[in-house]
Amino acid sequence: MKSTVVLFSVLFLCIIAAVSGAASTALPKGYTSWKKSDRKVVTDKNSLFYGIHYIYADKKAQIGYLSVNRFAEGSRIVVESYTIKGNPAIDGPKNMIVLMKKDKRQTATGGWLFAGFGVDGKPSGLDPVTTCFGCHKKDAAQKDYVISTKKDFRF
Numbered sequence: 001m002k003s004t005v006v007l008f009s010v011l012f013l014c015i016i017a018a019v020s021g022a023a024s025t026a027l028p029k030g031y032t033s034w035k036k037s038d039r040k041v042v043t044d045k046n047s048l049f050y051g052i053h054y055i056y057a058d059k060k061a062q063i064g065y066l067s068v069n070r071f072a073e074g075s076r077i078v079v080e081s082y083t084i085k086g087n088p089a090i091d092g093p094k095n096m097i098v099l100m101k102k103d104k105r106q107t108a109t110g111g112w113l114f115a116g117f118g119v120d121g122k123p124s125g126l127d128p129v130t131t132c133f134g135c136h137k138k139d140a141a142q143k144d145y146v147i148s149t150k151k152d153f154r155f
């Protein structure tokens with residue numbers, strides 16, 4: 001009897017851990033050592049990425065880019081964005097970090113988890129459906145919702 005109680009308590013704790021793990025997305029550690037894109041400058045002030053940005057792709061995402069944007073479960077892509085302060089040839093202060101992670105449970109956003117972070121790496125709490133997915137659906141529905149392509153990297 002006692003062991004059943006212990007077993008159920010352990011199971012319960014596992015479920016709590018799994019659920020809270022899914023709810024709070026952390027910025028992957030060490031993403032700056034992933035494959036890095038060329039430096040991209042966007043001078044259109046209406047763009048979300050107005051400024052300078054770099055895209056980082058993990059191993060699975062690199063294979064996805066090389067497969068003409070077909071990404072396997074678990075692929076991760078991070079964008080680091082910097083402001084333009086005067087001279088666009090120099091990166092201004094960092095202002096935003098965003099993440100896409102292929103996760104088939106995220107059916108409302110094309111099977112990708114979208115998350116935004118502040119420069120401190122803490123979640124910015126943006127709603128992925130209303131804040132993120134619109135542009136990606138419009139611009140890249142035929143490319144697995146990933147707008148950039150292998151041309152953005154030097155493979």
Ligand code: HEC
Nearest residue numbers: 040048077098099100114115116126131132135146147148
């Ligand atoms: C205004 C339109 C727009 C919105 C809103 C938007 N994105 Fe994007 N996103 C883009 C564009 C355009 C690119 C491609 C940048 C490039 O080619 O360098 C991109 C690229 C990305 C990438 C790199 C992979 C890819 O698709 O090329 C990630 C990761 C990403 N966005 C995450 C997010 C997240 C998370 C949000 C919500 C917080 C978001 N985006 C909201 C337009 C948008």
